[in-house]
Amino acid sequence: MSASTTTSNLRRPLAWRIAQLTRSQALVLLSIILLCAGWLRLQNFAAVAEGNTYYTAATVAMTQSWHNFFFAAAEPGGSVTIDKPALGLWIQAIFGKLFGVSGTVVVLPQVLAGLATIGLLYWIVARRWGRSAGLLAAAIQAISPISIAVERTNNLDALLIVTLVGAMALFLVATERASTKYLLLAGAVVGLGFNIKMLQAFLPLPAFYAMYFFAAKTGWWRKLWQLGLTTPVLLAVSFSWAIAVDLVPASERPYIGSSDTNSVVNLILGYNGVERLTGREGQAMGGAIPTTDDRQRPNATDGNAQMPAMPNGNAQTPPNGMTDEGMRGQFGGQTGRTGGGGPGMDSGESGLFRMFSSPMNTNIGWLLGAALFAVVGLAAHYIKQRRWPDADVWGWAGWLVTAFVVLSFAGFSHGYYSATIAPAIAGTLAIGITVWRRSASKIVGLWLIGLVAAALVVQVIAAQPSVSGWLIPSVALGLALVAAGLAFRASWRVAATAVGIAAILLIPSEWAYKTSAMEQMNTTLPSAAAPTDNATGFAAGFAGNRNRSDSSSPSALATYLQERTSDTYYMLAVPSSMMGSSLVIETGRPVLMMGGFSGSDPVIDAADIAQLVADGKLRYIMTGGMGGAGRGGSSTVQTWVQQNCTAVTDAPNSQAGFDLPNGQMPNAQAAPTNGNTGGAQFAQNNSSLYRCGE
Numbered sequence: 001m002s003a004s005t006t007t008s009n010l011r012r013p014l015a016w017r018i019a020q021l022t023r024s025q026a027l028v029l030l031s032i033i034l035l036c037a038g039w040l041r042l043q044n045f046a047a048v049a050e051g052n053t054y055y056t057a058a059t060v061a062m063t064q065s066w067h068n069f070f071f072a073a074a075e076p077g078g079s080v081t082i083d084k085p086a087l088g089l090w091i092q093a094i095f096g097k098l099f100g101v102s103g104t105v106v107v108l109p110q111v112l113a114g115l116a117t118i119g120l121l122y123w124i125v126a127r128r129w130g131r132s133a134g135l136l137a138a139a140i141q142a143i144s145p146i147s148i149a150v151e152r153t154n155n156l157d158a159l160l161i162v163t164l165v166g167a168m169a170l171f172l173v174a175t176e177r178a179s180t181k182y183l184l185l186a187g188a189v190v191g192l193g194f195n196i197k198m199l200q201a202f203l204p205l206p207a208f209y210a211m212y213f214f215a216a217k218t219g220w221w222r223k224l225w226q227l228g229l230t231t232p233v234l235l236a237v238s239f240s241w242a243i244a245v246d247l248v249p250a251s252e253r254p255y256i257g258s259s260d261t262n263s264v265v266n267l268i269l270g271y272n273g274v275e276r277l278t279g280r281e282g283q284a285m286g287g288a289i290p291t292t293d294d295r296q297r298p299n300a301t302d303g304n305a306q307m308p309a310m311p312n313g314n315a316q317t318p319p320n321g322m323t324d325e326g327m328r329g330q331f332g333g334q335t336g337r338t339g340g341g342g343p344g345m346d347s348g349e350s351g352l353f354r355m356f357s358s359p360m361n362t363n364i365g366w367l368l369g370a371a372l373f374a375v376v377g378l379a380a381h382y383i384k385q386r387r388w389p390d391a392d393v394w395g396w397a398g399w400l401v402t403a404f405v406v407l408s409f410a411g412f413s414h415g416y417y418s419a420t421i422a423p424a425i426a427g428t429l430a431i432g433i434t435v436w437r438r439s440a441s442k443i444v445g446l447w448l449i450g451l452v453a454a455a456l457v458v459q460v461i462a463a464q465p466s467v468s469g470w471l472i473p474s475v476a477l478g479l480a481l482v483a484a485g486l487a488f489r490a491s492w493r494v495a496a497t498a499v500g501i502a503a504i505l506l507i508p509s510e511w512a513y514k515t516s517a518m519e520q521m522n523t524t525l526p527s528a529a530a531p532t533d534n535a536t537g538f539a540a541g542f543a544g545n546r547n548r549s550d551s552s553s554p555s556a557l558a559t560y561l562q563e564r565t566s567d568t569y570y571m572l573a574v575p576s577s578m579m580g581s582s583l584v585i586e587t588g589r590p591v592l593m594m595g596g597f598s599g600s601d602p603v604i605d606a607a608d609i610a611q612l613v614a615d616g617k618l619r620y621i622m623t624g625g626m627g628g629a630g631r632g633g634s635s636t637v638q639t640w641v642q643q644n645c646t647a648v649t650d651a652p653n654s655q656a657g658f659d660l661p662n663g664q665m666p667n668a669q670a671a672p673t674n675g676n677t678g679g680a681q682f683a684q685n686n687s688s689l690y691r692c693g694e
Contacts, residue, residue: 026131030122030138037118037142040516041111041151047521050103050585051154054524054597055089057581058082059154060101060588062093069093071245071254074577077570077590080603083258083267085241087195088156101585103154110158114151117162118142121426124169128392129434136501137430143505143512144422145528146363146415152516153523156196157419163193164204165423168395171208175391178218180226187230191237198272201238203406203420207398215391242268255603257596278411346525347413354408355418362528364418364425366508370455371400371425374432381435396427416526437497455504556652558586561620565589569617573609575599579622579687592618594637606640613644613693621645624687645690 021029050056054074061076062069068078072086082089092106099105118138126134141147151158170186173179186208193201213223242264245253250262259267348357356365375397382389389397403421407413514529561583565571573592574580576599580591592612594604612618623638 021131021135023131026126026135029135030119033122033135033138033142034115034118038111038115040142040148040512041114043516044518045104045107045152047519048103048107048152048523050523050582051106052523053581053585054082054577055092055154055156056101056103056106057577057584058089059092059096059106060584062089063097063101064588073254074257074597075580075584075591075593076588077592078254080255080593080596081257083271083597084156084197085195085264087192087241088159088197091159092154106154107152110151110154113158113162114147117147117158117165117423120162120165120169121423124165124172124392125427125430128390129431133430133434136433137426139505140367140426140429141423143509144364144419144426145366145508145511145515146419146526147422148512148515149363149521149526149528150416150419152521153526155416155523155526157200157416160193160196160201161420161423163189163196164201164420167193167208168204168392168399168423171211172392172395175212175216178216178222178226180229183212183226183230184233187234188237191234191240194238195241198268199276200417200420203403204395204399204424206402207395210398211391211394214388215394239265239268276410276412277406346415346527347407347417350409350411350413352408355404359527359530360415360418362511362530363415364421366511367425367429367455367504368404368421370504371429371432372404373455374428375401378428378432378435381439392427393431396424396431400424400428414525433497433501555582555586558583560651562587562589565619567616568619570612571620573604573612573618573621575623575687604637606636609637609640609692610644616693619691619693620648621690621692622687623690641690641692645692648689648691651689 058072058074061073061078064076065078067073068076069090070086071078072081072084072089074080074082091109095105095109118141121141122134122138124134125137147158147161167186167189170182170189174182174186190201190205190208209227212227216223245256245264255262256264256267258271260270346359348354348360354360355368378389378393378397382393400421403424407417407421511528518529561571569590570592571587571589572580572583573594574583575593575595577593577597578599580593583589583591592604594609595601596603609618609621621641623641
């Protein structure tokens with residue numbers, strides 16, 4: 001570029017120069033976006049505390065033995081797995097092994113995954129639509145409030161999303177080259193995503209297949225043959241860990257958490273499959289321990305590998321879904337699982353407008369309306385040109401529409417699942433704006449005004465009354481300038497587009513900051529900042545992080561138990577991992593979670609407890625907590641404990657140091673309603689501690 005050309009370009013309007021960025025200029029701006037994104041994800045990091053304690057406790061367990069590592073054991077005793085595949089937890093466990101397990105360490109992989117997603121988005125969009133479009137996509141993803149919330153936890157969605165964006169890139173390259181090799185590789189990468197969060201990885205798969213089928217420059221029969229070859233590869237990678245685990249005899253491995261038949265395949269098709277779409281109702285919740293007769297327990301001898309053998313040779317039964325995903329009736333009693341997207345869920349009522357209604361609108365609604373408007377505009381653009389859409393339009397727009405429909409109507413959903421849509425919003429919106437800016441049609445002005453208006457209507461509704469007072473007049477002025485610029489001079493199109501983009505990004509940017517600055521965050525059910533400080537409903541009930549930020553200082557209960565259980569395998573038996581995960585994180589000791597995650601599952605029966613006590617492997621048992629009977633009716637375990645063990649009266653009260661895992665509500669005022677009789681009453685969780693044997 002000559003000096004005269006450079007001087008001439010510098011005299012042009014800033015908006016024109018942004019649209020004609022050089023490679024080095026774009027990289028500088030991308031670096032700034034990544035720095036800002038990193039700051040939003042890392043500032044106020046003390047609020048992360050121990051992260052989602054269910055996954056953090058699993059990370060502790062997985063760093064202690066290869067057995068626990070491979071099966072993704074939920075606690076060091078290796079009796080039961082978490083209710084997800086192992087790949088995402090493997091990554092966290094590797095970080096934990098290298099740097100030590102802490103809230104910061106287990107969350108760091110998700111932060112890095114989020115930044116990688118932003119970089120991949122830029123590369124995918126920029127290679128076809130220009131550097132300014134790539135930067136716009138990166139910026140939209142960087143300020144996505146729900147993406148920030150998710151990437152500040154050790155939930156596995158950020159790792160899944162970067163995997164899916166990587167698969168999008170490979171499917172795009174495969175489409176451009178009509179390459180079987182890249183198509184197979186892309187399918188394998190989706191399979192890796194499946195090994196992070198199972199069927200959620202398949203959300204964009206219809207769009208990926210449509211992209212190749214309609215946009216690859218090769219014969220129709222060849223495309224069918226290539227996709228037919230890709231599918232078994234994708235499925236083979238997807239089910240590789242599941243089949244490997246299921247082939248191991250039940251007596252030699254942990255029970256598969258949340259499955260009904262001690263099978264990963266059952267978990268995939270059941271709780272993490274059909275039940276996500278239809279909901280699952282009627283299963284009682286609670287802190288009491290149910291019983292069952294059809295169990296097989298692992299025979300273990302390695303203290304770091306798995307739980308010691310049960311007297312009847314049966315295997316553990318799982319926590320049926322009460323994870324950060326499940327949260328099925330964790331308040332106890334005879335409450336059934338919420339199904340059908342009922343009002344008790346943190347995603348609102350299922351239906352077409354779920355994403356635009358509270359509480360979902362503050363998670364993902366900010367630019368969703370504009371992105372859907374962009375899909376309509378892009379469809380009109382390609383219909384007018386009488387040609388198929390470009391390959392990446394199939395990918396991003398198809399991903400957006402598919403995920404929007406599935407998550408809107410899913411019977412069992414959580415608000416943070418919507419983070420899966422964020423990259424599709426960014427890609428679709430960036431491409432849509434770029435297509436309209438380049439178009440010679442006069443209708444482009446109306447489309448741009450409509451897009452900005454659609455975004456602002458959703459944003460103003462979502463943000464009230466918490467948005468800064470100057471923002472709404474500012475975005476309204478921006479919309480007026482867009483309309484004026486497009487109406488009076490065609491040469492102002494670039495400037496009008498830039499003003500429109502700035503207008504629709506102002507409010508989400510402020511919300512991104514609000515989300516990262518929250519003093520208390522829910523790392524179990526992450527969400528963007530609520531519209532007011534007085535949030536209500538399901539999400540509010542679980543708001544706040546009640547974990548200790550300094551897990552190096554043991555709680556009073558942990559110290560009490562450590563001093564009295566140095567000669568036992570289990571430090572404590574608790575009704576659920578909701579009450580045991582924090583103790584695992586503090587001590588690294590096996591903590592028997594008798595009722596699985598929520599206390600609703602028949603992990604162990606009274607005869608097994610009696611044998612463990614007789615063998616000197618278990619001394620202290622906590623009963624109650626969350627109240628009521630779990631699946632299977634009244635607890636024989638609780639009855640046995642009350643009849644055969646001694647209530648502890650000298651244990652420290654829970655309020656003196658025993659914290660419930662993240663996302664739970666204290667119940668300090670509740671009177672015992674679970675049948676407990678005597679013992680130290682732990683006011684936060686309405687439970688009692690007993691000493692058994694000796």
